[in-house]
Amino acid sequence: MLTQAQNKLLTETTPGTAGGDFMRRYWQPVALSAELDLDTPMPVRVMSENLVLFRDADGKPALIERRCPHRGMDLSYGRLEPGGLRCLYHGWVFSKTGQCLEQPNEPASSTFKDRIKHKGYPCTEAGGLVLAYMGPGEAPPIPAIxxxxxxxxxxxxxxxxxxxxxxxxxxxxxxxxxxxxxxxxxxxxxxxxxxxxxxxxxxxxxxxxxxxxxxxxxxxxxxxxxxxxxxxxxxxxxxxxxxxxxxxxxxxxxxxxxxxxxxxxxxxxxxxxxxxxxxxxxxxxxxxxxxxxxxxxxxxxxxxxxxxxxxxxxxxxxxxxxxxxxxxxxxxxxxxxxxxxxxxxxxxxxxxxxxxxxxxxxxxxxxxxxxxxxxxxxxxxxxxxxxxxxxxxxxxxxxxxxxxxxxxxxxxxxxxxxxxxx
Ligand code: FES
Ligand SMILES: [Fe+2]
Known part of the structure; x- marks a missing residue:
């Protein structure tokens, strides 16, 4: 038997909870490799975070926050382009690290995009799974299972x-x-x-x-x-x-x-x-x-x-x-x-x-x-x-x-x- 407080500690993984901090120290699967097409971004939800998974121009997986930091459109509907994922609403483009690369609705001289760093998590593939590291600091090695x-x-x-x-x-x-x-x-x-x-x-x-x-x-x-x-x-x-x-x-x-x-x-x-x-x-x-x-x-x-x-x-x-x-x-x-x-x-x-x-x-x-x-x-x-x-x-x-x-x-x-x- 656990107390309700212990049960909460054991079961909660939303960002900012103690259990969530613990789970985020480990690589976690976010999709099967076979599910992730070359040309279709995939909405995923992991530990209560809404994210979008896609393959970059080299076919490598990338995982960024799903809501566009401009005005919130769901990026999983976006256009996949060689440089990254382009939001359909006003055309902003995000790299696999979440860096905003383009803002075609802003003046050409603007440096606003350089200051938009969207959330992006390291990703890799192993054993037929797409894995992500959603924790702080540098990602640890993939576990040697x-x-x-x-x-x-x-x-x-x-x-x-x-x-x-x-x-x-x-x-x-x-x-x-x-x-x-x-x-x-x-x-x-x-x-x-x-x-x-x-x-x-x-x-x-x-x-x-x-x-x-x-x-x-x-x-x-x-x-x-x-x-x-x-x-x-x-x-x-x-x-x-x-x-x-x-x-x-x-x-x-x-x-x-x-x-x-x-x-x-x-x-x-x-x-x-x-x-x-x-x-x-x-x-x-x-x-x-x-x-x-x-x-x-x-x-x-x-x-x-x-x-x-x-x-x-x-x-x-x-x-x-x-x-x-x-x-x-x-x-x-x-x-x-x-x-x-x-x-x-x-x-x-x-x-x-x-x-x-x-x-x-x-x-x-x-x-x-x-x-x-x-x-x-x-x-x-x-x-x-x-x-x-x-x-x-x-x-x-x-x-x-x-x-x-x-x-x-x-x-x-x-x-x-x-x-x-x-
Ligand atoms: S909401 Fe994404 S570019 Fe405007
Ligand atoms: Fe069983």
Whole structure:
């Protein structure tokens, strides 16, 4: 449980708030690379800031404030020209840094334009995403998360619109796998983890703080005494990495944790909405995009808006709940999770909750975030941005495994134990 003041601190990212200052110290995705055409500026809203994203003459992304500083027209309707973005209303032109370059409605001798410095943020592309740095001072290096360093062809990236605050992300919650995501028809399941999650619904959880955030172990005891261990990572300030569904078509390539993993990056649109960037990363070369696209094809419309929404009660099917799925909203984990977190309300009031032993990873995650907010408020670098750690992602491990009785569970992945990957 949090006090309402703590909840506010955790969930607010508008400019000038403590949480907003903290989040702005990190690079954040602002679009999928594939969404941003060469010739069409794109309106985006990030952490309650209305911005326009466009590609410059070299095809590089640029992000500036959307409202024209002259008399406020929306610049996303503007003309893209080799020098920058031209406002339709009176023709002012802005460079990718926000500098006003031309004011054709002013006298030719005027130097007024030199004094108009519109807001502009550094931008780059990595892993199939357009990233922006919206914080103070010089931008830090792009975080050395493997999918951001690899060729974009190694990742499948998409995003899901969520009508709730970004902190409601539930990827490090281990016990919900034994309920919300259960499939009664084993033919619908991807691999054996569904069966393991049924066998033990109250996993033991252990957490370790890491240079990137938090590593959480969930340990389920199976019928024969073996342990099913699954690692989930919270990466500061708003990302999770974990073993997900198979990243290649299991009919073509046997699922193997070494092949890659999934990441969810929850980016505030404002305090009551967020984009969940869904990333599947292959560590072994180009991913099978056709397979990944096919899995996700029926979940969203052509604007990436989910088909199942609160308005249509997520098309929940009571008949399906009897024989096929626990949730009644199909087999997509994305839809099941979205129903859970959106139904908590636009900004979940954590003064209402009652946390148990099963909720340990979320409790630890909040502590790390609060520490990060305090670090920024007191002028220290928060996790990942500290200069004394060469690569905070050296020990980013995503793995699930079956471990024999008696073998230590924590740190199994570095102990050289012979594992049976489920
Ligand atoms: S409002 Fe943009 S140039 Fe006038
Ligand atoms: Fe989930």
């Amino acid at each position: 493997p999918f951001l360093l690899a060729d974009a062809a190694n990742s499948s990236v998409t995003k899901r619109y969520h009508e709730c605050n970004f902190v409601q992300a539930n990827d490090i919650d281990p016990s919900h796998l034994s309920f919300l995501h259960l499939l009664f028809d084993s033919k619908l399941a991807n691999g054996p983890s569904n069966q393991y999650n049924i066998q033990d619904s109250s996993p033991e959880t252990m957490c370790e703080e890491t240079p990137f955030g938090l590593r959480a172990y969930s340990v389920r005891t199976l019928k024969d005494g073996e342990k099913y261990v699954r690692l989930t990572n919270f990466i500061m300030p708003n990302m999770q990495a974990f073993v997900g569904a198979p990243i290649f078509n299991p009919r073509v390539r046997r699922p193997n944790d070494e092949d890659g993993y999934s990441l969810h990056w929850h980016v505030p649109i404002d305090d009551e909405h967020h984009w969940k960037y869904v990333i599947h990363y292959s560590a072994v070369g180009p991913i099978d995009h056709e397979y990944q696209d096919a899995i996700q094809a029926n979940e969203v419309d052509d604007q990436l808006r989910p088909v199942r929404t609160a308005e249509n009660r997520y098309l929940q099917d009571r008949q399906e709940m009897k024989t096929r799925t626990y949730s009644g909203v199909g087999t997509s984990f994305q839809d099941q999770d979205r129903m859970a977190v959106e139904s908590q309300g636009p900004i979940y009031d954590r003064s209402f909750e009652h946390l148990g032993v099963a909720d340990k990873p979320m409790i630890e995650q909040r502590k790390i975030i609060f520490q990060g907010i305090q670090d920024v408020q007191e002028g220290r670098d928060p996790l990942i941005l500290r200069k004394d750690v060469a690569n905070p992602f050296d020990e980013l491990i995503t793995r699930s495994a079956i471990i024999a009785p008696g073998v230590p569970v924590q740190g199994f992945w570095r102990s050289g134990v012979e594992l049976v990957t489920p």
